Amino acid sequence: MAGQGVTAGEGGIAGGAGDSEEAVRRARSALERVRACSEAMRSCAGTGRSADGVVEASVDGLGTPVALRLRRGAGGMRGTDVGDSVVEAFSAAAQQVALQHRALLDGLG
Numbered sequence: 001m002a003g004q005g006v007t008a009g010e011g012g013i014a015g016g017a018g019d020s021e022e023a024v025r026r027a028r029s030a031l032e033r034v035r036a037c038s039e040a041m042r043s044c045a046g047t048g049r050s051a052d053g054v055v056e057a058s059v060d061g062l063g064t065p066v067a068l069r070l071r072r073g074a075g076g077m078r079g080t081d082v083g084d085s086v087v088e089a090f091s092a093a094a095q096q097v098a099l100q101h102r103a104l105l106d107g108l109g
Contacts, residue, residue, distance in 0.1 A: 037104050044100040048092025050085035057089035059097055065090060 044061035054074045058067040068089075074082055 033108060037108055040104050041101050044097050044104075046093040046096030046100070048089045048094070048096060050088040050092075052085060055082070055085040055089040057086065057093050059090065059093040061097060061101075063094050063097060 042061040045058060045066075047056060047058045047067075049056050052073070054071045054077065056067075056069040056071075057065060060066050068086065070082070074085075077085070
C-alpha cells in the first residue's frame with residue numbers, strides 16, 4: 001500500500017484544537033472514574049458462612065482472607081469436614097465481593 005496516505009479532512013481523523021481538547025477532557029474524566037472505581041473495589045469486603053454455620057470467613061476487596069471464625073461445633077468435626085467448611089465460607093465471602101465489584105463496574109457505564 002505504498003504511496004497511499006491518510007488525510008484528515010473535515011470530520012476526519014484530526015479535528016480542530018477544540019476537538020482535541022474535548023477528547024483529552026473526556027479521557028481524563030474517564031480515567032478519574034476508573035480510578036475511583038478501583039479504589040471503591042479495593043475497599044469492598046465480604047463475609048460468608050458455611051452451610052452448616054460452623055465457619056465464618058471474611059475477605060477484603062482483593063479477595064484476600066482477613067478473618068476466620070470457628071463456632072463451637074467445629075471441635076467435634078473431622079479435619080476434612082472443617083476444611084470443606086472453611087473453603088465454603090471463603091467462597092461465599094469471595095462471591096459477595098465479586099457481586100459488589102460487578103455493581104461498581106456496572107456503574108461505570
